Amino acid sequence: MGEPILELRDITKSFAEGTVLNGISLTADRGEFITLLGSSGCGKTTTLRIIAGLESCDSGAVILEGRDVTDEPPERRGVNMVFQNYALFPHMSVEANIGYGLKIRRRPRAEIRKAVSDALEMVRLPGYERRMPSELSGGQRQRVAIARAIVNEPKVLLLDEPLGALDLQLRRQMQIELKRLQKQLGITFIYITHDQEEALNMSDRIAVMKNGVFQQIGTPSEIYDRPKNAYVAQFVGSANVLTGTAEYADGRLMLRRGDVRAAVTDPGTGIGAGAPLHVAVRSEYIDFLPPGTPGFAAVVKEKSFAAGMLRLALETPDGAEIIASRHGIDSELVPGDAVTFGFDAGHAVVVEAEDAT
Amino acid sequence: MKSRSRFPMIYLFVITVIMYLPILFVMIYSVNLSKISSVWTGFSLKWYRELFRDRNVGTALWNSLILGGVSSLAAAVIGTLGAIGTVRTGFRGKGAMEYIATLPMMTPEIILGMIFLAFFSLLGLPFGMTTLIIAHTAFCIPYIFMQVKARLAGMDKSCEEAARDLGAGRARVFFDITLPLIMPGIVSGMLLSFAMSFDDVIISIFVTGVSVNTLPILIYTQLKTGVTPKVNALCTLMFLATLLIVVLSALIGRLGNRKSPK
Numbered sequence: 040m041g042e043p044i045l046e047l048r049d050i051t052k053s054f055a056e057g058t059v060l061n062g063i064s065l066t067a068d069r070g071e072f073i074t075l076l077g078s079s080g081c082g083k084t085t086t087l088r089i090i091a092g093l094e095s096c097d098s099g100a101v102i103l104e105g106r107d108v109t110d111e112p113p114e115r116r117g118v119n120m121v122f123q124n125y126a127l128f129p130h131m132s133v134e135a136n137i138g139y140g141l142k143i144r145r146r147p148r149a150e151i152r153k154a155v156s157d158a159l160e161m162v163r164l165p166g167y168e169r170r171m172p173s174e175l176s177g178g179q180r181q182r183v184a185i186a187r188a189i190v191n192e193p194k195v196l197l198l199d200e201p202l203g204a205l206d207l208q209l210r211r212q213m214q215i216e217l218k219r220l221q222k223q224l225g226i227t228f229i230y231i232t233h234d235q236e237e238a239l240n241m242s243d244r245i246a247v248m249k250n251g252v253f254q255q256i257g258t259p260s261e262i263y264d265r266p267k268n269a270y271v272a273q274f275v276g277s278a279n280v281l282t283g284t285a286e287y288a289d290g291r292l293m294l295r296r297g298d299v300r301a302a303v304t305d306p307g308t309g310i311g312a313g314a315p316l317h318v319a320v321r322s323e324y325i326d327f328l329p330p331g332t333p334g335f336a337a338v339v340k341e342k343s344f345a346a347g348m349l350r351l352a353l354e355t356p357d358g359a360e361i362i363a364s365r366h367g368i369d370s371e372l373v374p375g376d377a378v379t380f381g382f383d384a385g386h387a388v389v390v391e392a393e394d395a396t
Numbered sequence: 397m398k399s400r401s402r403f404p405m406i407y408l409f410v411i412t413v414i415m416y417l418p419i420l421f422v423m424i425y426s427v428n429l430s431k432i433s434s435v436w437t438g439f440s441l442k443w444y445r446e447l448f449r450d451r452n453v454g455t456a457l458w459n460s461l462i463l464g465g466v467s468s469l470a471a472a473v474i475g476t477l478g479a480i481g482t483v484r485t486g487f488r489g490k491g492a493m494e495y496i497a498t499l500p501m502m503t504p505e506i507i508l509g510m511i512f513l514a515f516f517s518l519l520g521l522p523f524g525m526t527t528l529i530i531a532h533t534a535f536c537i538p539y540i541f542m543q544v545k546a547r548l549a550g551m552d553k554s555c556e557e558a559a560r561d562l563g564a565g566r567a568r569v570f571f572d573i574t575l576p577l578i579m580p581g582i583v584s585g586m587l588l589s590f591a592m593s594f595d596d597v598i599i600s601i602f603v604t605g606v607s608v609n610t611l612p613i614l615i616y617t618q619l620k621t622g623v624t625p626k627v628n629a630l631c632t633l634m635f636l637a638t639l640l641i642v643v644l645s646a647l648i649g650r651l652g653n654r655k656s657p658k
Contacts, residue, residue: 093557113560120561126554130576139572140562191562 044069044227045195050099059085061251067227074230074238077248083231087197091120119188120197125180127172134168140191158186178209195227235275247271268391272319279361285316294318302384317390324386325363334379339372426628443625460611467532468589475540483548501538509602523605531603536589547581587645591638
């Protein structure tokens with residue numbers, strides 16, 4: 040660990056429709072599991088295709104094991120990709136599919152056969168050599184696609200939403216298996232997903248992406264507990280972001296909204312009094328206060344129940360939407376009720392405004 | 397409602413009868429004993445026997461087979477490359493190019509025949525098998541072009557990308573991935589081309605020399621001396637052969653579709 044294997048240096052890319060990547064940089068260590076997390080259109084697939092060499096970049100460099108491969112064609116990069124739709128060759132058997140990379144490298148036939156059967160063993164599809172891709176289920180095709188990539192022992196394995204087409208149960212199971220494979224092989228994984236849960240579950244580090252920029256790169260706990268900006272807080276933790284002005288009282292940092300203020304965790308970066316302040320608070324930490332106590336006013340807009348949690352959508356007088364969630368289903372509150380809410384300073388994290396780009 | 401739903405069936409039946417009744421008559425009269433086509437005197441295969449004994453028919457058949465084979469093969473190469481070029485690259489006037497490529501299909505054959513005649517005389521090419529092959533190749537290209545283009549458009553581009561990602565160079569990707577995947581399109585296009593070439597009279601008459609007869613030309617010239625039952629026999633055989641090719645082409649097309657997922 041700690042030995043860099045892949046480096047992206049300030050990569051930009053524009054298509055006719057506009058700028059997709061706006062100067063992204065990233066260093067991946069050997070054996071690391073890095074996830075590019077973002078909603079569709081954020082540039083994550085383009086990033087992956089640039090690493091694979093299937094797309095060229097306008098400026099910047101791709102460094103693999105210290106070698107600049109920016110202008111190398113995909114077949115000479117030593118990275119392999121698992122495509123979103125698997126891209127299995129429909130006219131070749133499972134064995135021919137998996138062995139294709141080795142066949143091109145002119146490995147002896149016996150060696151290829153052994154490697155293919157080992158790879159199938161590893162993705163838990165032993166004995167599937169003779170099948171055609173059309174005879175496989177979605178999950179099995181997925182495994183064959185992974186086997187076809189790992190059999191070449193790539194320096195870096197690129198995975199483009201590999202579990203996107205699978206149902207929830209299979210996806211959970213494949214998450215665990217992919218993680219196991221990655222540990223077993225010691226290959227660096229660059230993994231793309233728009234599913235924050237998947238990213239938090241599997242990654243060593245997550246790069247949250249929006250509008251062709253990395254909003255934050257960090258370990259899952261860094262991203263989850265200390266989101267750098269409002270977007271990361273909302274996207275990864277589905278947190279509420281409250282906007283107001285900074286104020287100090289008894290040496291403590293406070294968020295002021297209208298005539299109400301509340302203490303927040305001071306990041307210690309010396310925020311000036313009166314400066315705009317953004318505070319992220321996760322829905323489970325929004326507390327309802329008894330009437331009469333000082334707190335932020337809101338009106339209950341909506342009440343729903345999902346995944347064992349009661350979810351209340353509140354609206355403040357200035358139009359901000361706040362989500363509060365509770366375990367259980369009982370709550371006397373109904374839409375239209377006026378409430379007062381607050382939060383514990385320890386759960387209120389100061390974040391930056393979203394990057395302008 | 398139920399009585400109304402019968403109408404399409406009746407309609408279909410009438411159309412089929414109108415289309416195939418003449419062919420049926422030709423088939424029936426090909427096994428007629430009588431020399432006069434319109435009178436039925438009894439079943440006989442003697443016209444087929446006579447047909448097979450006729451030397452001219454043999455050479456004409458051979459010429460037609462060579463012509464169809466060579467020109468559909470040549471058209472396959474040119475048409476496939478053209479289709480790949482238009483689908484996989486963007487250039488100005490691509491739309492116009494696609495339209496122009498299919499234009500020969502819509503041009504009246506008599507016009508095409510005259511164009512070829514004028515063109516070959518201008519070049520000073522001797523009329524014969526060479527000019528026949530060039531002309532047939534030219535009018536067969538659109539059939540291949542259309543079939544392969546449709547096949548390419550429906551093909552998943554990521555398969556080719558995956559092959560490159562696994563270490564294959566551009567040429568290797570073409571032969572390992574692209575070609576096998578578009579092969580059903582090429583083959584069904586070639587069968588269609590062959591059928592088109594095999595029964596062409598008009599263009600062939602314009603561009604053939606005195607020495608080379610194709611089967612359709614032979615039939616056409618024999619008609620001048622009256623329809624003998626021998627011509628009926630020949631027509632029957634040609635119809636069956638063409639039918640076989642068309643059915644084969646459809647089957648191959650469908651087989652190819654079933655093989656690819658989605």
